[in-house]
Amino acid sequence: MIRVALRGMLRRKLRTVLTAIAIVLGVALITGTYVLTDSIKGAFGGIFTQVYRGTDATVTGKSAFSLSNNGTTTAPPFGQSLLPKIRNLPDVADAVGGVGGNAHLILDGKVVHFGGAPNLGFSVDPKRPALNSLALVEGNWPGTNQIVIDQATGNKKDLKVGQTIGVQANGPTLQMRISGFVHFGGASSLGGATLSGFNLPTAQRLFQRIGKLDQIRAKAKPGVTPAKLADEIRTILPPHTQVRTGQAQAKSDAKDTESFLNFLQDFLLAFGGIALFVGSFVIANSLSITITQRTRELATLRTLGASRRQVRRSIVIEGFAIGTLASILGIAVGLGLGVGLFKLFDLVGFTLPNNGLVLHQRTVIVALVVGILVTVIASLRPAFRATRVPPIAAAREGSELPPGRFAKYRPIGSALLTALGFALVIYGLFAHGLGTKGVLLSMGVGTLLIFIGVSLLAARFARPLAWVLGAPASRFGGAAGALARDNARRNPQRTASTASALMIGLALVTLVAVIAAGITKSFRGAVNDLWVSGYAITAQNNFDPIPIAAGNAAARTPGVQAIANVRGGDAEILNGVHQATAVGPGGAQIFNMTWLDGGNSTVFTRLGAHGAFTDKSFAKSHNLTIGSPLTLTAPTGKSIDVKVIGIFDPPTGGSPFGVVTISDKAWDKIYDTPQNLFSFVRMKGGETDADRAALERQLKAFPNAKVQTKKEFIDNQISGLNAILNVLFVLLALSVIVSLFGIVNTLILTVFERTRELGMLRAIGMTRRQVRRMIRAESVITALMGGVIGIALGLVLGGLLAARIDFIVFALPWKQVIFFAIAAVVVGVVAAIFPARRAAKLNVLEALQYE
Amino acid sequence: MGEQSKGDLAVPANAAVEARGLVRRYGEGETAVEALRGVDLDVRSGELVAVMGPSGSGKSTLMHLLAGLDKPTAGTVQIAGTEITNLDDSKLTRLRREHIGFVFQFFNLLPMLDAEENVILPLSIAGEKPDKAWLDSLLGQMGLTDRRRHRPSELSGGQQQRVAIARSLVTRPTILFADEPTGNLDSKTSGEILELMRASVDAYGQTTVMVTHEARAAAIADRILFLEDGSIVKELRGASQQDVLAVMNSLGT
Ligand SMILES: Nc1ncnc2c1ncn2[C@@H]1O[C@H](COP(=O)(O)OP(=O)(O)OP(=O)(O)O)[C@@H](O)[C@H]1O
Ligand SMILES: [Mg+2]
Secondary structure, three states: OHHHHHHHHHHOHHHHHHHHHHHHHHHHHHHHHHHHHHHHHHHHHHHHHHHOOOOOEEEEEOOOOOOOOOOOOOOOOEEOOHHHHHHOOOOEEEEEEEOEEEOEEEEOOEEOOOOOOOEEEEEOOOOOHHHOOEEEEEEOOOOOOEEEEEHHHHHHOOOOOOOEEEEEOOOOOEEEEEEEEEEEOOEOOOOOOEEEEEOHHHHHHHOOOOOEEOEEEEEEOOOOOHHHHHHHHHOOOOOOEEEEEHHHHHHHHHHHHHHHHHHHHHHHHHHHHHHHHHHHHHHHHHHHHHHHHOHHHHHHHHHOOOOHHHHHHHHHHHHHHHHHHHHHHHHHHHHHHHHHHHHHHHHOOOOOOOOOOOOOHHHHHHHHHHHHHHHHHHHHHHHHHHHOOOHHHHHOOOOOOOOOOOHHHHHHHHHHHHHHHHHHHHHHHHOOOOHHHHHHHHHHHHHHHHHHHHHHHHHHHHHHHHHHHOHHHHHHOHHHHHHHHHHHHHOHHHHHHHHHHHHHHHHHHHHHHHHHHHHHHHHHHHHHHHEOOOEEEEEOOOOOOEEHHHHHHHHOOOOEEEEEEEEEEEEEEOOEEEEEEEEOOOHHHHEOOOEEOOOOOHHHHHOOOOEEEEEHHHHHHOOOOOOOEEEEEOOOOOEEEEEEEEEEOOOOOOOOOOOEEEEHHHHHHHOOOOEEEEEEEEEOOOOOHHHHHHHHHHOOOOOOEEEEEHHHHHHHHHHHHHHHHHHHHHHHHHHHHHHHHHHHHHHHHHHHHOHHHHHHHHHOOOOHHHHHHHHHHHHHHHHHHHHHHHHHHHHHHHHHHHHHOOOOOOOOOHHHHHHHHHHHHHHHHHHHHHHHHHHHHOOHHHHHHOO | OHHHHHHHOOOOOOEEEEEEEEEEEEOOHHHOEEEEEEEEEEEEOOOEEEEEOOOOOOHHHHHHHHOOOOOOOEEEEEEOOEEOOOOOHHHHHHHHHHHEEEEOOOOOOOOOOOHHHHHHHHHHHHOOOOOHHHHHHHHHHOOOHHHOOOOHHHOOHHHHHHHHHHHHHOOOOOEEEEEOOOOOOOHHHHHHHHHHHHHHHHHHOOOEEEEOOOOOHHHHOOEEEEEEOOEEEEEEEOOOHHHHHHHHHHHOO
8 A cells, every 4th residue: 555655646746746845845944944043053152152261250240130131221330449359369360341332333424234233342451362252363452542343344344454433332423543353252253243342441431431340351260160269259249240150151141142043043933834834735735636536546446455544544654755755855945045044144234153054953853743744634634535435436437525424514613613713812812811922822823723714614605705706807818717717616625725825824914914004003193192293313223222412412403492312221110120211301392292180291390300200001000190109220229219290191102101201310310321212302493404404413423323304203113113024024925935836736736637628628629828818817716715815814813913902003004905915816827827838738639538 | 600700711612521641650660550541531511421440440540630639640631621730739729619519428518517608618718609599499409408507417428418519519610520429328318319410410511520339320320431450441321220230240340
């Protein structure tokens, strides 16, 4: 039986290959993901180990509470008087203190950046190269007002030693002379990041850490273990500092990158999973069709004494063989994909650290197991179908499979499955206390069930739907179009499951578009509600903080009526870590807030040293009313007692304010090197070219600050979302491609199946063109069916999400929806190319004699 | 309508089909099979010709060559005065549309179309509208008047073959080819179908070439050709069933 199964597969080479492609793509994405992230992880791990090679122990600031991961708040620095004390410890051979942070390089008035990669700066100690993060490769270590730059950036921007370059960190831009070029750890490039090094006093000025340090690195005397050294240092540590061994520090530094990479990995794997899920539909469908076509053959086997079990096994074995083949191929393609991704990132200026491709055993095992499992599971239903072939079918022309025992429960079963899916999604969305994992799991499984349920249900309404969708073909496509519509309705189950594969991709794409449109709409609404008009100042990348000095400079622009600088960061409030913000009295003239409990815009001017306002939901969940006392603790450990003097109701799209907002003056007392998130400016003329020019002139010293009108501000803030959106679309496109192959597959199998019929049509006068048109129209009808159901499903799921999530309103992304519908038609047309050509090429005579 | 569209091709008064020196060789070298070894054949308009002969004698091959479904190794075929052996695919397709009808052993109906839709399919493909009166008469002739809306799966084998015959006649082809139209039917139904073929010749003057194994064909055919080993070995006119059986026996059928 196994021989029969495998021989059959070989004989149907083309079908086997087409079936396998569906799995190859999914497995390739999984393999590619692992290879990419493992390689980057390996490279980063190496870099940080290299950086701390000569360091036995480190001292860093320790924030008063564990910070949230949004990156706007860093651990507080500590006084540099600690450094001589550590140097004097008996087991310390040497120690060096340093500061660091975001430092933007400025060439010709523009910030040098590659993609979204960070711009980092550190202090270096020329006399202690072993304890530096950077390694000198050209020129000299920097003196006062000098800078060393990573070689990759130097090469890309064609920088030379001796040249002057602008640097801006927490203050205005400083001009510095390039004294040399460096590597970070062993790497010449850190994924498009720009790196710069300064001597300590220059760095302290740049990062506004005069008299302070972010880190001390110590080297132990010979024979002293790092752990012992750390213990010794711990005895003299002041509060809000901590000591780690060099190795632990390397791990901790790599942790952020690693957790990002883990996220990236899970994220990409999810899309590989989706592609495989779609692939499983394609496989199940292809095998099902093959079995219908092999009814005679299977029946003959039964008459020759094969048992049901043997028949079933032969199909599962075929699935297993296809799965194995496809997975092996997928791993190879995935390796190529990994290389391609590196190249792609490189091309867009985001060079990833790459010490060679890393193919872990785990990658191979996961890819094989998942690929084979999915294929085998997908082959189960067709296998059971095959067992229903009665031996008598061998003797009959075109006999149909008898319905299975459970056939009559199918509609109700699939309806129940769909309902259960929706129930799970709604449960995940609206039930309380599930946690992120629970919500995602419940929604993910729910969505999966919906897809399976709807695809089963689709068989029931495939006929009417194909009738409607095929109307234009029938109307304008002549006999070929009319036949195409009839063909699409002929085997509703087949059409439905072929369409379902595309449905999944389009449902997800539509869902993403709906969410994005919802976020955009509510954000736009919020900005319009809150902020009358004027200019906003943000960092060039729209989210980095900008120095307070920039806001102050803008305030001095002629014609400015009011300015509101919004600072932000983590704070501990009522035993929880929250995003807190600060704003000056200018807010009264900038923001148009909805105050509850009789508040009005004087809240901004009354904040003073001990006032605060909160948003409605925070006030509600913490039982706060006007007059309630609060304590706000900054990461530095410093705290301030405030009283609630206003409660506001933020619009759906959110506000620039955190849960608690205090005055900027109070903020600056407890936060170290405070920075602005945004500055909003109101000018005499409203929004005029002259006003803009004046602001920009004033901000010349801050090239990283960007002046924007309200409309530009909205577009810029949304641009990040659009970038994410495009990445999602590209990843989901893979599933659409898989389903495209599914359509190709079904059409080819259908052409095989209808060979004699096609011969007859040609014999009675159908031209090759008409044949092609007929196949193409059938393909487009099938694709449109997937498109329509998918888009509808995406809209419903998006609507549910919008109903639940506060900052999303429901918005119909009609442009995208139309685009997706057109895309479905294109998928249909493309999928038909090859099968249509095959059908048109059929030799009439041979086709007529085809069994 | 069919008559008008044929205007551009001259139809000689008497010969619907003329074949000269038809040779069809399959394969090459040692293993080559000569299915036809030089066949000359004229079919006059309004004539019903039956082709008989043992299995493998080349009957189907001859039909395929005459209908332009296959190209001869040597020799020529003219249909309605047009030399067809060197036409390209689109010209052949048009020729089939306008001049040729087919009836197959397997009825080859489209399962998703009803009887009437199947019958008018050649017209739909050509983008033409059926002539209502002609269609009614045709369906009446075939005894399908009360079966118009039935799907093939709801029809008996004989009824399905009648639909197929109606389909081949609907365009009023210059010539109708039928390869064992009764091969898949029981004896009684076969008789009915044979009579229908004759009736269509009488009623519409339909030129027809039919391959058959039925000795009864003698009763309906104007002329019977016997093929053996790729050559026409005998020709009978107005023969009786006994004559036919005798020839068949001598040929070892
Ligand atoms: N495609 C082909 N390749 C090779 N040989 C062929 C091919 N088609 C037919 N033949 C051979 O040509 C000869 C004539 O075949 P043909 O089908 O014309 O016979 P037939 O008279 O129609 O027989 P039957 O009554 O069984 O249908 C046979 O010997 C057959 O084996
Ligand atoms: Mg034959």
